[in-house]
Structures are given as C-alpha cells and as structure tokens.
Amino acid sequence: MTPPQQSILIAGGIVVDPSQEIHERLDVLIERGKIAQVARTIPRTRAERVIDAAGLHVVPGFVDLHAHLRDPGGAASETMETGTDAAAAGGFTTVFAMPNTNPVCDSPVVVRYVLDRAEQLGRVRVVPVAAVTRGQSGEHLADLGALKQAGAMAFSDDGKPLASAQVMRRALQYAHTLSVPVFDHCEDLSLTGDGVMHEGEVSLRLGLKGIPRSSEATAVARDAALALETGGRLHICHVSNRDSVAVIREFKARGAPISAEVTPHHLTLTDDSVAEGEGYRTSAKMKPPLCEASDRKALLEAVADGTIDCIATDHAPHSPASKDTLFDAAPFGIIGFESAISVLYTAFVAPGVWALDFLIRRLTIDPARVVGADWGSLRPGAGADVALLQLGRESVFDERSLRSRSRNSPWLGKKMAARVVGTLAAGVDAFADPSIFPQGLFASRSD
C-alpha cells in the first residue's frame, strides 16, 4: 500500500457522484488522502501516481451501515483483516461493525479495540456500533455516553432484539440527547419461535418452521411509535416485508424520526431460494428471512420512493463448516460485501429499472446521511474514498476470489454484469482486482 501523502490521479474514468450530480468522463486528483480536484483533464504531471481508469466507472466508496466483522472472538468466520479486505473488495470504504462479538461491544474498551485494530490494518474505515444494553442482555442500558465518546456512532442490540418495549423507550430517550441513532433489528422472538424461514407456501412445502411477517412488522410498529413519542432517532435495520414497509411509510409521514435500510438479498431474492436445487439451501437462511414476491415488490417501491433510505449488506460471515449442515441447525446470515454492487447492478441497473446514479446514491450519501456523516462524496476536500467499477462486462461470482473467510453466499457461481476492480480508502489503495491490475492500481492494466 502507498503512503497517503502521495498524490494520485484517477485518469479517464466515468465519474458518477450523486452528491454533486456528476455523471461524465472526468479525471480525479487526490492529494494527501483527500479529493483535490475533479475536472475534465488534469495533467498527469500533477500526480506522483496514476490510475488508468479508462472504461471504468469512478464512484465514491460505499458506506455500509450494517456488517458483522466477528472481531473480537469470531475468527473461524471472519477477522478484522479478512472482513476489511472483503469490504474493500466490494467497494466499501466505510463499514459499521455490529456489536454481537465476543466479548460484546458494550464497553469503551471494545469500541477502542475495534477502532485501533481497523486503523492498524489500514484497509477501510470501521465504525463501531455499540450495544444498547450490557452484554446485549436486553435488560440494563450500556453506558451510552461513554460508548459515544469512545467512538461508537450508533447503538444496537442487533441479532438480539430488545424484547422489552420499556428498555427500547429509555434507550431512544437517552440516545436522543446524545444525537446518536438506535439501529433496530426488529423482531419479536415470541412470534419467531423456532422458525427458520419465512412462513408461507415454501416453508409449508419443505416442512420447515415459519417466521411470520408479523414477527418483524409488529416490532417495527412498536418502535416507530416509541420513536415518534420520544423523538429518539430510530434506524430500522434490514426491512424485509410489505407490512413493515407500510408501517415505516405511515410513521415517516407522521414525522417520526425514522430511517430504514434494506439488503441486496431482500431486494433480489425470495423464499424460493431456500428450495432451489437440492433444496434446504443454508446460504438462503438469514434473519429476517427472505419473503415473497409481493414483499420484494413493496421493498423495491419503498427504496425507490425513499421510504427506505439506503442499502446495507448485513454481511454475516459463518464458517463453511457451520453452514454445511441441516437447514434447521445452520446459523442465520450470509456474506454481502463482495456481491452487493454486482448483484444490485445486475438485477436493477442492467435491465434499466434503476439509473446507475440512483444505485450509487443509495450506497453512498444516503447511508452517510442516516448517521449525519459527510462520507460518500467526491467533492474536493472529502476523504479520498473511491471505488472503481467495471460495468457491463459479464463475470462469474467466484468463490475463489472471495476475500472473506466465509463462503455463505447464495450467489456463488452466478453471472454478474458488474464488479469492483479497485478501491481507494482515504487515498490508500485498499483493493486491486488481480485480473485487471495484476501489479496494483498504479501499474499498467492487463485488460
């Protein structure tokens, strides 16, 4: 990796930056880790290093509000190193790390560990999400003020949803004064029971226990009412079904301080994925579960009209051994960093459903806005977080190219119409696709 002091010219690419409503062939000059200039022609002599971006799209690095890096304590599935490598390979330059680690990120010590470890590795920016309650037990609030001071930018008991409405209410009141959002994994575990997939025709056919839509939607409704009442900032994680969408739309219209995210898998897949092939595919097992076509349609409408603010991956690595098992015994979750832009471009931009600018927006300034940050822009002065994309050329999403330590993806072997070929994070080269840039981003290309 290069020292961030070096000046870099990204030459000849098509710049797509929704924050400035730019979509044209431009050069980008980076100095001291920040964007210095975006202009039609910048002389090569102005930079010490040049990236040949001809034919590539140059976009702001993506922001992922929802990821599990499993560090500390989950090295069988991911580490800070493999996780941030995978993020960079997916074009993500800022990722929010959920607190369900071992130990749980519920103290300033763990928050600082996450920040320090990420900085030491120097791949991408990692933002700690701290637990709302001590040990994610759902009982006693964690020291939210101290956690914020240590560097946490959001609070969440992700994966262990707050069963007590009272605790959630207090958390929203408290977080409100700190101006920090609560990231809410909405699930009523009494409705989930021992369900392992969406309750519907497919679960009935496979004889698998179902999770009803109401498991999420009632929790969304409860917490939306609490947000409206307390004024606390609520961010609804991974919205999965039409009923939750309706609740969010209604409460947003009434002025509740709510934002929401959706994952690439909920936008593109349905519960049919569980039954695909030999059936009982554990790579289609996650929470919330994949729902039906009508839910997918509602999610697409919601992300188009802004009811859902942004896209987040819920990158959830689980070791190959833990996923190669009976469906009901397998853990919930799939990896998402390295497939996100490929999957979304292929599903929505290539066939003309979305403009490319819209997709980039939902992965950059929109998630940044949820937490009040100015990431996701190529404006002069912004941190030089940049992703280089190759669009419109078919490639196979290949297990062997994965940087993540885990393999739990439903898209392995699928054809994609886009991929990330290079990533700069704060002006540092964090990823170079070896098939395009065999000698690194600053050497000549092989294609």
Next chain:
Amino acid sequence: MTTTAARLGTSGFVHAHLLGVEDLSRSEIRTILDLAAEFKSGLVARPDERLATLHGRTLVNLFFENSTRTRTSFELAARRLGADVVNFDVATSSVAKGETLVDTAETIEAMGADFLVMRHPSSGACNFLMRHVSAALINAGDGSHEHPTQALLDALTIQEALGRIEGARVSIIGDAVHSRVARSAIWALTKLGAHVTLAGPPTLVPPAFQTFGVRVVHRFEEAVESADVIYLLRIQTERQAGNFLPSLAEYRALWGMDEKRLALTKPDALIMHPGPVNRGVEVTREVMESPRSRILGQVTNGVAVRMAVLVLLDRARSAQRSSS
C-alpha cells in the same frame, strides 16, 4: 416376474433416491403401486417365499427417531427380496447435528450399504445427506417434510378399497402443519387425481395449504360430509405447549372421530390413520374397531410398497451405471 420386468422397461422411474412424493410423477407413482400390488399377491399367496432380486445388496436402516413399525417393514421388504439388512438405531438427544449425521452415514457407507433408509427429526435431512453419500437414500420420514412410503402404502390401501383413486374424495383431518405423512399423502393423492380436503383448527391447518391444490376447511362437518375416505392424523401431545391447541380434550370435542360423528359421514366412507393412534383423542376405540376402519392391517401393503420402491431404485441405479 416377466410382466414386472416388461413394465419396468417402460416405467421411466429414473430416481436414484426416494426423498419425497413431491418429486414423483403420476406415472412413477402408478408404477410403484402396480408393482406393489403384484408383490402383494405374492406375499399373500406365498408368505414365506424369498426372492433373489436384490441378492447381494445391503440395506441399512438408520433411524434417528424410533419407529419399530416402519423399520421392521423395510426390513421385511428387503429380506423378502434377498437383501441383507443392518439396523442402526441412533439415540437422539435433540436435533442431531449435521456433522454427526455425515459421520454416521459415511461409516455406514464404508460397510458397503446399497440402500440407506433414514428417519430423522430435521426436515430436509435426506436432501442434505444426498451430498455426502452414494447409496440409494430412502426417506423414512424427515421432520415435517415427507414420509413417502407411508403415503404410497395408504394410496394402495385406498385403491384396493375403492377400486380407484382418481375422483375419490379424501379428507385429511388433524395436525397437517407438523405432519410429514400429510404432505406425502397430499402429493400422492392429488397427483393420482383424488380431491383432497384438509381440515382442522387453523393453527394446525393454515389456509396456505391451498397452494398444494387441496381444499382447506375449518369445520368438521364440512370436511366429512361427502368424503369417501377420512384420514385422521395423529395429534402429538406436545402441541399443547406451543398453544396450537388449548387441550387434547378440546381437540377431541371439536375434531375427534367418534361413533356419533361417524354418522355424519357417508355410510361407506373409509376411516384411515397412519398410526400410531392416540386412542380417545383423534379417534375412539369403537371407530377403530368398526368394519369401516383401515387403521390396522395395512402391514402387508407396507411391505409390498417398500419392496416395489427398493426394486425400482435398484433398477434405476443399474440403468444409470450401465449408461454412464
């Protein structure tokens, strides 16, 4: 056996495993039932006969849940066809983990099993194991998913009693949502052209079952009034814990089949139950012992159907081997 051989030649039964009835075509189900009927007449006429059809083959029963009845039936079927049989009863604590399952199955395969008959508490256990073993897998019940040979033997029983399945009105009453037997029976009977009705409280018979091509009703009278066959499912006592039922007494009062309720049915309607029966819950002893009941005495059909399945799988696998 020449007629059998001739029929097999055109059966088109191509499966290397029997995981469920959902995967079978109507003609494949017919092929199994026809061959089973043939085996049955042999069983009745010459009960002690041993055939050599599967001589040299080994069948392993791998049961992660107890079922002496099903296991014995496979054992009798295999022995009658000349195969060797090994029984493995695996003590189950809770859900057997995937690795344990793979380890056990690989050990068994190392012993040279040609058929692996498995019962397991997890839905999809056979689909999972298929990736790890090469023996012919036969699903003897996986979670709430399927129990194909039970449904096939029930189909044979209905065919014998009514002389046909196409057009027959079959009502399945009880805990369909947790029942692998119900799912397999629905697939078998609808594929063979029967009109199937599912009935029970909505907690146990969700309306989404309509997508299977069956009628769903929540009133007993509606379920039985025009039925040719009334198929009662076993009620597990643990369903009370999940509030699927207020109590067994309440189930009996609303859905149990007793002599009074029997009067609501057509006079020649058949009463069936896959067993084992919770006497006095889903059906009374009097109904069980009535001449209309086919609850007991389906043992021969079970053996005959399982013989047919073993022979057809063996032929399909031999054909695959010789063509590849």
